[in-house]
Amino acid sequence: MHILFVTSEIYPLIKTGGLADVSGSLPLALRKLGADVRVLIPGYPSVLEKLQHTKVLAEFPSPAGNTAPARLLSAVMPDTALPLLVLDCPVLYNRSGGPYLAPTGRDWPDNAQRFGFLNQIGALLAGSATPLSWRPDVVHCNDWQSALIPALLHYSHAAHARSVVSVHNLAFQGNFDAQWIPRLGLPAASYQMHGVEFYGHFSFLKAGLYYADKITTVSRTYAAEIQTPEFGCGMEGLLQERHADLAGIVNGIDDDWNPARDSHLQKTYDYRTLGNKAANKLALQQELGLEPDADAPLLGLVSRLTHQKGIDLVLDCVHDLLQDGAQLAVLGTGETQFEHSLNQLVRRHPGRVSATIGYDEGLAHRVIAGSDIFLMPSRFEPCGLSQMYAMAYGTPPVVRRTGGLADTVTDCNAAALRDGSATGFVFEQAGATELLGTIRRALSVYRTPETWNALQSSGMQRDFSWQHAAEQYLAAYRSAMA
Numbered sequence: 001m002h003i004l005f006v007t008s009e010i011y012p013l014i015k016t017g018g019l020a021d022v023s024g025s026l027p028l029a030l031r032k033l034g035a036d037v038r039v040l041i042p043g044y045p046s047v048l049e050k051l052q053h054t055k056v057l058a059e060f061p062s063p064a065g066n067t068a069p070a071r072l073l074s075a076v077m078p079d080t081a082l083p084l085l086v087l088d089c090p091v092l093y094n095r096s097g098g099p100y101l102a103p104t105g106r107d108w109p110d111n112a113q114r115f116g117f118l119n120q121i122g123a124l125l126a127g128s129a130t131p132l133s134w135r136p137d138v139v140h141c142n143d144w145q146s147a148l149i150p151a152l153l154h155y156s157h158a159a160h161a162r163s164v165v166s167v168h169n170l171a172f173q174g175n176f177d178a179q180w181i182p183r184l185g186l187p188a189a190s191y192q193m194h195g196v197e198f199y200g201h202f203s204f205l206k207a208g209l210y211y212a213d214k215i216t217t218v219s220r221t222y223a224a225e226i227q228t229p230e231f232g233c234g235m236e237g238l239l240q241e242r243h244a245d246l247a248g249i250v251n252g253i254d255d256d257w258n259p260a261r262d263s264h265l266q267k268t269y270d271y272r273t274l275g276n277k278a279a280n281k282l283a284l285q286q287e288l289g290l291e292p293d294a295d296a297p298l299l300g301l302v303s304r305l306t307h308q309k310g311i312d313l314v315l316d317c318v319h320d321l322l323q324d325g326a327q328l329a330v331l332g333t334g335e336t337q338f339e340h341s342l343n344q345l346v347r348r349h350p351g352r353v354s355a356t357i358g359y360d361e362g363l364a365h366r367v368i369a370g371s372d373i374f375l376m377p378s379r380f381e382p383c384g385l386s387q388m389y390a391m392a393y394g395t396p397p398v399v400r401r402t403g404g405l406a407d408t409v410t411d412c413n414a415a416a417l418r419d420g421s422a423t424g425f426v427f428e429q430a431g432a433t434e435l436l437g438t439i440r441r442a443l444s445v446y447r448t449p450e451t452w453n454a455l456q457s458s459g460m461q462r463d464f465s466w467q468h469a470a471e472q473y474l475a476a477y478r479s480a481m482a
């Protein structure tokens with residue numbers, strides 16, 4: 001089976017969140033199962049810098065006026081040899097700033113064109129007019145940034161691949177002015193409710209959900225949630241109509257996230273040598289300027305600092321937790337108000353709270369390994385990877401029962417403790433009181449070392465590997481082709 005996997009981020013070349021982790025791992029897991037997967041990605045500066053021996057496969061006129069032509073490059077991922085197709089178009093992608101946001105923190109004003117062009121090339125490679133000799137059976141699109149491809153294929157006259165769209169986060173929809181429709185090669189007739197129109201906008205994600213042969217999302221619970229008004233972000237009606245073509249496939253985690261051979265750590269460990277985890281806690285306390293106290297329960301949080309992630313809930317109960325003797329270590333970037341409140345908290349409680357505002361892959365590993373308890377009180381969470389990293393590192397997570405958090409964390413209730421299935425702490429309502437109560441429940445188990453150890457090792461022995469998910473994606477591709 002030939003699969004063109006289109007994505008706007010891929011670890012370790014460019015990452016803003018979990019989509020990059022998925023794009024870096026899933027194609028490899030699919031290749032292990034025999035699929036010929038190639039990944040199409042924009043040529044951001046960090047992508048081009050990290051790739052060696054690129055080869056020009058094709059050239060296209062620039063999509064933005066009188067500027068240098070765009071080129072399609074072939075390359076392989078360093079270390080894993082995953083085949084990549086890189087769309088090098090300097091006028092669109094060669095900028096200092098994020099893949100989606102300018103340094104001001106605002107969306108790049110020409111995102112419709114930046115990702116529209118990625119979709120046009122994706123659709124070209126998926127059809128009989130492709131300049132390559134390799135032709136995919138299925139094009140796998142991820143989030144709004146590549147969700148226009150199924151619409152472009154629908155309106156193209158060439159024979160073409162089938163399409164699967166994966167929703168990693170329905171809240172990001174890629175909604176733009178309708179003036180972009182002809183500029184991106186779609187007919188005016190596509191701008192209607194049964195098409196790419198979404199409440200008066202031209203929507204990339206709606207296009208994908210409407211025209212894709214199959215839709216997947218990254219957990220079973222989120223697949224059900226997005227068919228309701230509470231989580232559907234206005235797309236629930238369409239998703240209900242398409243429910244027979246919608247599957248929830250829980251993400252796996254990469255082998256790199258393994259405390260037994262993680263080079264970012266002070267001391268490696270597994271469930272049999274959990275004692276070594278203490279050295280990582282001490283090293284983390286030192287690194288972050290926290291009081292080096294082995295007994296103070298250390299709460300860790302690594303996240304985008306946004307409303308989705310329930311950061312405000314943590315801020316609302318942190319004073320009570322500090323009174324209970326806990327410490328807090330936060331690593332993240334995001335909304336200014338949260339960054340600001342966290343910095344203020346550090347000034348008020350030096351040695352007890354640490355907040356690193358920024359993106360730091362190594363520190364993310366050390367926070368997850370060095371903390372005792374991991375906080376992830378998301379209001380919604382399509383899948384979530386960090387809670388799985390935390391369980392794999394013997395750092396039981398406190399999570400809200402939503403999306404992938406509900407599907408991957410087993411609450412430490414009496415029954416689950418008895419049968420050994422408990423891996424963390426789960427609460428229902430997105431409120432600070434509920435969160436505080438649940439963290440306190442976790443703290444009381446933490447103070448019973450034998451039970452705590454059992455909880456840690458049960459999370460560490462869970463199978464979070466990608467193989468199971470990859471098998472389900474192959475099934476989704478097959479059904480798209482049927």
Ligand code: ADP
Nearest residue numbers: 017018303331332358359360361364384385386
């Ligand atoms: P989302 O994709 O919604 O942000 P996930 O839990 O799926 O949530 O994935 C988040 C990924 O981003 C994880 O790999 C996490 O470790 C990483 N991450 C988030 N914030 C940071 C940060 N500030 N520094 C380093 N890694 C981060």
Ligand code: GLC
Nearest residue numbers: 018019168381382383384385
């Ligand atoms: C999104 C979601 C997150 C998910 C990730 C990868 O960023 O917010 O829950 O784990 O995509 O699928």
